[in-house]
Amino acid sequence: MFPPERYQSGMSQTETKRYHHGDLRNALLRAGMEIIERDGLARLSLRALAAAVGVSHTAPKNHFGSMKGLVTAIGAQGFRKFAAEMRNGLTQASTRKERLHAATLGYVRFAQGHPELFKIMFSPDHCDREDTAFKDAAQESYRVLIEISEGLAWDKSEAPNAQKRTEIMLWSFVHGYATLLNAGRIDDRADGAPPPGILDIMPDFGYLDR
Amino acid sequence: MFPPERYQSGMSQTETKRYHHGDLRNALLRAGMEIIERDGLARLSLRALAAAVGVSHTAPKNHFGSMKGLVTAIGAQGFRKFAAEMRNGLTQASTRKERLHAATLGYVRFAQGHPELFKIMFSPDHCDREDTAFKDAAQESYRVLIEISEGLAWDKSEAPNAQKRTEIMLWSFVHGYATLLNAGRIDDRADGAPPPGILDIMPDFGYLDR
DNA sequence: CACTGTATATTTCCATTGGAAAGTTATACG
DNA sequence: CGTATAACTTTCCAATGGAAATATACAGTG
Secondary structure: OOOOOOOOOOOOOOOOOOOOOOOHHHHHHHHHHHHHHHHOHHHOOHHHHHHHHOOOOOOHHHHHOOHHHHHHHHHHHHHHHHHHHHHOOOOOOOOHHHHHHHHHHHHHHHHHHOHHHHHHHOOOOOOOOOOHHHHHHHHHHHHHHHHHHHOEOOOOOOOOOHHHHHHHHHHHHHHHHHHHHHOOOOOOOOOOOOOOOHHHHOOOOOEOOO | OOOOOOOOOOOOOOOOOOOOOOOHHHHHHHHHHHHHHHHOHHHOOHHHHHHHHOOOOOOHHHHHOOHHHHHHHHHHHHHHHHHHHHHOOOOOOOOHHHHHHHHHHHHHHHHHHOHHHHHHHOOOOOOOOOOHHHHHHHHHHHHHHHHHHHOEOOOOOOOOOHHHHHHHHHHHHHHHHHHHHHOOOOOOOOOOOOOOOHHHHOOOOOEOOO
């Protein structure tokens, strides 16, 4: 952070400290996200966070209730970034296959670029899945998956939930790859060769022409 | 636990407490596993664990070094059970397809039956992946995956790592499914219908006749 | 403007936790 | 028998999340 410890937005450095922060909720979210992305969730404490923003360690409770509430809010932000990352590049893709590949690469790219955040987002231990904002943000991401798999012809059966099966099949595959990669379970095969990229092992989903 | 709190194996109840436990390492492993499976990792504390076994809260340090060392040892045990679960039923399978399905079902069954343990086993935050015993146990599980995917003809290319691609493809798929299922991400689709089983969405891997 | 309720933030206090350090007891081995 | 070492205990500490009571700012309302 640029101005040292107890600086607060809108407060000149000579000016005496304000009682009200003014934008504490957002400041906590930003600082919390920063700590998580840089040092990992294990290093995030309410006290360190509060200190970074210049408030007492119980101040976050007003806005987030508890540690879990804070992390849930950060996780929700994560899901919004996640959806954006997947949608990014989707516009330039013209064919269904290109769109599938773009979204898939976005999924993995986000997971690798934000490993701690990614982990938190999918961990019910850390995020409250009943939280409305969180649910909405997660749904926003899931919608991308739905849109992508709508064009796929992988499951040709007539059963009513064929579409759903396709979604879960695709999701399982991509999510598993990203998770194993982040857990260091893929790249440490003995031969030292680089691990296959996700497109190298993508199952053939087939594409509807319509 | 049957005999109350401070009982130690081989100690009659009237007898005064022994200084040396005798089999502390295994007792801690068993009690730790029990707590994790029943109450989750979050509820496991060195103090509670030590109390359950009847020793001081610093006693575990002699055998495991730290909390992470203890959890790593439990994770290793998990991987051994995991391999056994996958191999179980494998013997009765005659065809390659049956073997694939049996192992896959074993993977998911273990994950669902031991959600906390499964989570820990694949979390570098909780298990030390450099630990020798842990690595060996994990490898034991991975070997099952290798054996299974050796019979698959999914990746027909001649490239030298085609076999490896098949393994990772299969692993990603199964692991993703199990992970998402345990995270409650699959079964809570709106329509209330039961989620597809893993065999319902298994990609077609094809089988070598040899 | 004064008054008051409510949101925001602080201070103080507490139980719990993992671990470090030093001391105690048993065991193994010469 | 005696001594090194392994196995445990006791004591101490800093860090953490949170509860409770208090202080400060602010937004309406009369």
